[in-house]
Amino acid sequence: xxxxxxESSTTGIESxxxxxxxxxxxxxxxxxxxxxxxxxxxxAAQELGVGKSTAHRYLASMExxxxxxxxxxxxxxxxALLAELGTTALSRLGxxxxxxxxxxxxxxxxxxxxxxxxxxxxxxxxxxVCEDSGRTxxxxxxxxxxxxxxxxxxVVFRAFxxxxxxxxxxxxxxxxxxxxELAEVRRTGIAVRASVDEGVRAVATPVRDxxxxxxxxxAVVGISQFVPERNDxxxxxxxxxxxxxxxxxxxxxxxxxxxxx
Numbered sequence: 383x384x385x386x387x388x389e390s391s392t393t394g395i396e397s398x399x400x401x402x403x404x405x406x407x408x409x410x411x412x413x414x415x416x417x418x419x420x421x422x423x424x425x426a427a428q429e430l431g432v433g434k435s436t437a438h439r440y441l442a443s444m445e446x447x448x449x450x451x452x453x454x455x456x457x458x459x460x461x462a463l464l465a466e467l468g469t470t471a472l473s474r475l476g477x478x479x480x481x482x483x484x485x486x487x488x489x490x491x492x493x494x495x496x497x498x499x500x501x502x503x504x505x506x507x508x509x510x511v512c513e514d515s516g517r518t519x520x521x522x523x524x525x526x527x528x529x530x531x532x533x534x535x536x537v538v539f540r541a542f543x544x545x546x547x548x549x550x551x552x553x554x555x556x557x558x559x560x561x562x563e564l565a566e567v568r569r570t571g572i573a574v575r576a577s578v579d580e581g582v583r584a585v586a587t588p589v590r591d592x593x594x595x596x597x598x599x600x601a602v603v604g605i606s607q608f609v610p611e612r613n614d615x616x617x618x619x620x621x622x623x624x625x626x627x628x629x630x631x632x633x634x635x636x637x638x639x640x641x642x643x
Contacts, residue, residue, distance in 0.1 A: 407432075408444055412460070415450075415504075420457035451526070460507065462526040477589065477597055478510060480631045484624045485512040485600070492617050494604035495521045498589070499535040501548035502528075506535040506599065514604070521582055521603045531557050534586035535599040537573040540564060542588050547595040571622055572613040576606050583609040587621040592632045600625050 407430055414429055415421050427437035441458055444450040448463030478498070485496040489512045498510040506529040513522060529535050536557035541564040543550060550556070559567075567573045576583040586601035602609065602617050610617055 404440075407440055408449065411440065411444065412449065415458075415460055420453045420459050422457045460502070460526065460528050477591070477628065477632070480628050481510060481589070481598070481600070482512070484627055485510065488512075488600075488602070488620050488624045489514050492602055492620050494602045494609060494617070495523060497523055497535075497584075497599075497601045497603055499529060499586075499599040499601060500597070501539055501546070501550075503548070503550075505529060505531070506533065506539055509598065521605065523603060532575060532577070533557075534573040534575040534584040535601050537563065537567055537575060538586045538588050538599045539596070541567040541573065542596045545590075545594070545596050547591060547597040566613070570613045570618075571625075572618045574611050574613060574618075576611065581606050583611060585609060585611075585613075585615070585617050585621060587618070587625050589625045590629045592629070594629075600628070 410430060411421065411426060414425070421441075423434055423437055423441065426441055427434045430437055430440070432440075441450060445452065445458065445461065448461045450458040451461040453459045481498050485498060489496045493514055495514045496512045497508055499506040500509045501507075508523055508525050508527045508529065511523050511525055537559050539546065539548075540557040540559060543556075563573075571587050573586045574583065575586075582603060583606040584601050584603045586599045588596040589598040589600050591597045600621050602621060612618065
């Protein structure tokens with residue numbers, strides 16, 4: 383039994399020391415992902431300093447446990463478990479439960495998909511989605527998706543970085559935005575970004591907790607031709623109202639019932 387416990391990690395049977403190494407390597411993989419959207423087998427093997435067969439075991443195990451998920455046949459991205467953990471943290475603040483009915487109201491009002499985003503330490507992640515059902519064609523987004531630095535949500539997190547509940551770790555994927563754009567977002571509370579390749583536009587605003595710290599983003603995402611790009615559009619105003627309602631309810635959970643009763 384003692385010899386089995388001392389067996390090296392290359393056999394797949396880990397000792398207590400090996401367990402620590404496994405965790406360290408899993409964390410290393412996640413940190414590698416913080417600097418890019420995906421990781422493949424060859425990159426994982428090179429960065430971990432192991433053979434491809436060993437790297438494959440790590441990636442497959444992390445996928446099985448929800449830490450990773452496949453982007454395509456050869457590459458992996460952050461898994462749903464990480465989004466769930468972030469969602470759990472926000473749930474303790476009350477954001478998730480409070481946001482859902484408000485997101486539904488906004489979606490019905492503007493007839494677009496509404497997305498709640500959180501910061502995972504490195505990039506924005508989709509924590510909750512309320513899909514629009516009023517249009518034949520609408521945008522569908524998977525919970526757990528890591529958002530690119532070009533998105534409106536990323537711009538919001540960067541613009542309000544100094545007022546954020548979240549920590550921004552070294553290597554974080556901060557939005558590529560000019561100081562003028564960030565200043566305008568801070569002034570209006572609205573960021574608007576469009577993806578020409580995907581034909582999608584997003585309008586986003588910060589969601590604050592009872593202490594005024596930014597804990598999430600609330601965004602409308604839709605087909606570009608249907609989503610107005612002005613920061614004072616009905617969509618933008620609906621988001622600002624919704625975010626203010628969430629903050630008010632975090633201060634007083636009965637506020638929404640009183641307002642709508």
